[in-house]
Amino acid sequence: MTVIRVPVSASVSKLLRLAACLAALAAVPVGPLRAQDAAPAAQAATEPLGIVGKSGRHAFQVEVMRTDAQRAKGLMYRRSMAADHGMLFDFERPAPATMWMKNTYLSLDMVFIRSDGSIARIAADTEPLSTKVIPSGEPVLAVLELNAGTAAKLGIRAGDRVEHPMFKR
DSSP states (O other): OOOOOOOTTOOHHHHHHHHHHHHHHHTSOOOOOOHHHHSOOOOOOOEEEEEEETTEEEEEEEEEEOSHHHHHHTTTTOOOOOTTEEEEEEEEEEEEEEEOOTTOOSOEEEEEEOTTSBEEEEEOSOOTTOOOOEEEEEEEEEEEEEETTHHHHHTOOTTOEEESGGGGO
């Protein structure tokens, strides 16, 4: 408890202003401050990525997550992402993959990509902050996260091809 001493000679208006300030401070939520809450996350360098299908070619700039630490954090704690941006998770070897939305505030489309660059499936409009597991359904080399609704808006479908150097190994 904080005690504030106010001189007896203080005017009523000063006391009212002080009371208003204290009430405003009491309304501020208090909790542990994390580094990612103090300032917006700095965006990593991006690389070009294209998706080609019946609806045409769609260009994006993506951050590529290549390490376990990068993959573990992903888009957690971010509040926005540009419409033509995304995040590409490189799993290094084809295997069944699972994703989740823990600590992720953005609703996303998750595009599961086979090692040949073809799209295996799309989990559209994922639920922010959910711990529900989202499976690939088959072995994939990568997952591309886009803003929710992007796949439907652009006509991106399973079977379309993703163009990125990762799929030319």
